[in-house]
Amino acid sequence: MCDKRRRGSGLAGDFVARSIRGALTFLKEAVFAEETASLPGLLQALDPRVKLASVLFLLLATMFARTLPVLGMLYLVCPLLAVLSRLRLGFFLVRTWVFIPLFSLAIAIPALFSFVSPGKIAASVGIFHITQPGLRAAIFFVGRVTVSVSLAVLLSLTTRHAALLKALRAFGVPQIFVMILGICHRYIYLFVELVEHTYLAIRSRSGARLHHWQGRRVVAWNIGQLWARSCALNEQVYGAMLARGFRGEPMTLDRFRTQPRDWVWLACVTFVCLALTTLR
Amino acid sequence: MHIPDGYLGPPTSGALYAVMLPLWIAASRIVKKTLRTKQVPLLAIGAAFSFVVMMFNVPIPGGSTGHAVGGVLVAILLGPWAAMIAITVALSIQALLFGDGGITALGANCFNMAVVLPVVGYGVYRLIGHGAPRGSKRRVIAAGIAGYVGIVAASLFAGVEFGLQPFFHHTAEGQALYCPYGIKISVTAMVGEHLLIFGWVEAVVTALVVKYLQKHEPELLGQEERA
Numbered sequence: 001m002c003d004k005r006r007r008g009s010g011l012a013g014d015f016v017a018r019s020i021r022g023a024l025t026f027l028k029e030a031v032f033a034e035e036t037a038s039l040p041g042l043l044q045a046l047d048p049r050v051k052l053a054s055v056l057f058l059l060l061a062t063m064f065a066r067t068l069p070v071l072g073m074l075y076l077v078c079p080l081l082a083v084l085s086r087l088r089l090g091f092f093l094v095r096t097w098v099f100i101p102l103f104s105l106a107i108a109i110p111a112l113f114s115f116v117s118p119g120k121i122a123a124s125v126g127i128f129h130i131t132q133p134g135l136r137a138a139i140f141f142v143g144r145v146t147v148s149v150s151l152a153v154l155l156s157l158t159t160r161h162a163a164l165l166k167a168l169r170a171f172g173v174p175q176i177f178v179m180i181l182g183i184c185h186r187y188i189y190l191f192v193e194l195v196e197h198t199y200l201a202i203r204s205r206s207g208a209r210l211h212h213w214q215g216r217r218v219v220a221w222n223i224g225q226l227w228a229r230s231c232a233l234n235e236q237v238y239g240a241m242l243a244r245g246f247r248g249e250p251m252t253l254d255r256f257r258t259q260p261r262d263w264v265w266l267a268c269v270t271f272v273c274l275a276l277t278t279l280r
Numbered sequence: 281m282h283i284p285d286g287y288l289g290p291p292t293s294g295a296l297y298a299v300m301l302p303l304w305i306a307a308s309r310i311v312k313k314t315l316r317t318k319q320v321p322l323l324a325i326g327a328a329f330s331f332v333v334m335m336f337n338v339p340i341p342g343g344s345t346g347h348a349v350g351g352v353l354v355a356i357l358l359g360p361w362a363a364m365i366a367i368t369v370a371l372s373i374q375a376l377l378f379g380d381g382g383i384t385a386l387g388a389n390c391f392n393m394a395v396v397l398p399v400v401g402y403g404v405y406r407l408i409g410h411g412a413p414r415g416s417k418r419r420v421i422a423a424g425i426a427g428y429v430g431i432v433a434a435s436l437f438a439g440v441e442f443g444l445q446p447f448f449h450h451t452a453e454g455q456a457l458y459c460p461y462g463i464k465i466s467v468t469a470m471v472g473e474h475l476l477i478f479g480w481v482e483a484v485v486t487a488l489v490v491k492y493l494q495k496h497e498p499e500l501l502g503q504e505e506r507a
Contacts, residue, residue, distance in 0.1 A: 019337045060384070116460065133453055144458070148384070152382070164376060179324075184373060187328035191332040215338075215339035219337075223333055
């Protein structure tokens with residue numbers, strides 16, 4: 001549902017520029033997320049496990065919400081938490097509305113009309129009639145998606161990524177998975193950097209734009225080459241793991257310590273979620 | 281293909297987590313049995329590879345670009361069980377750290393992209409490529425068809441999951457609470473765009489990467505012999 005298509009020229013040479021831009025944006029966002037996670041804000045001060053649990057509770061409350069006021073209240077919590085966590089409000093709103101909620105808004109448009117949602121007519125656009133159930137369904141759909149995305153963005157912007165992955169241990173995720181997640185997370189950046197460098201090299205060496213067929217070959221070579229490098233890297237990573245004491249059983253260093261404020265926060269969130277879920 | 285939070289109701293999301301749990305356990309056991317200790321980092325690196333494959337802009341006719349999921353490719357390279365773990369890890373990182381795909385919809389996304397896509401695709405690849413030498417043209421064609429069939433199958437499941445929402449969750453007045461489209465519209469939209477556009481992207485990328493590896497790194501295509 002989230003496959004992206006972007007309009008371009010008749011030839012496909014600028015897929016190289018798009019890939020470079022995509023890689024740079026990804027790396028920039030990752031660095032920025034680490035910076036915001038280090039700010040002295042409300043959510044940053046919480047234990048990552050408690051924070052993950054509280055975001056999960058809020059996500060579940062959003063999922064179970066059956067009235068628009070409840071959804072509205074849950075949405076108001078998000079910018080409030082962003083401000084208390086010292087995130088710039090404008091940035092937070094842009095980050096949460098682009099891309100998924102806007103995409104969902106586009107998806108929801110046909111649901112407004114009587115040919116999808118029959119019912120009492122609220123307004124008419126030419127021969128098309130917007131119905132009340134259609135309007136409510138579209139608001140509900142986009143609202144629920146926006147609240148959920150806002151909560152996920154709050155979590156990722158206020159928690160160091162490595163700590164967030166380690167926090168999964170508290171939810172019974174096996175250690176081997178947590179270890180794989182940790183290694184994977186590190187190598188994603190290396191691979192994205194490799195892709196960016198390769199595409200920069202292609203761009204600096206190719207004078208003309210490539211035909212889309214040639215472009216697909218270039219992408220395939222790059223993916224093939226990336227896999228060959230991945231396999232070569234496997235040997236080095238294994239060597240590094242052995243050097244650090246790996247004996248076949250995974251170990252992760254958990255240095256999390258909960259404090260009274262974490263439990264107070266969790267109790268408050270649980271209470272709010274239960275109250276909102278049972279509210280009619 | 282990534283389903284965000286809010287598209288699926290709690291029973292669908294919960295049921296797909298419940299379906300995934302035994303599959304994750306089975307995948308871990310099988311992979312632990314077949315993978316040598318030396319190859320443990322390969323799972324993590326394979327997961328990073330699946331993550332990055334989804335970021336490649338693939339040119340399509342008309343000047344647009346699309347994104348391949350690469351699930352069948354990862355299954356051909358790592359085997360279907362290891363691919364299940366690698367893609368699950370990649371999807372978890374996308375959902376938790378980058379907001380791509382929902383946290384509550386992670387079970388559904390893993391079912392579509394880490395199970396249906398690689399398992400169906402790998403089955404088709406084995407069926408068509410059975411008995412053909414590792415460097416043969418038939419393997420390239422098999423990879424392309426497998427990529428196409430795998431992604432279309434995954435889109436069909438995603439379409440059904442969306443389409444069930446108005447049936448399961450609606451108010452007394454009939455107003456939908458989650459994805460507002462019934463099964464006919466959802467399946468037609470999801471399968472249609474994958475049959476016409478993204479299936480071909482997946483097919484071409486999978487086939488061309490297998491062709492590249494046949495030519496330059498044939499030993500990396502030995503998964504079938506290892507499995």
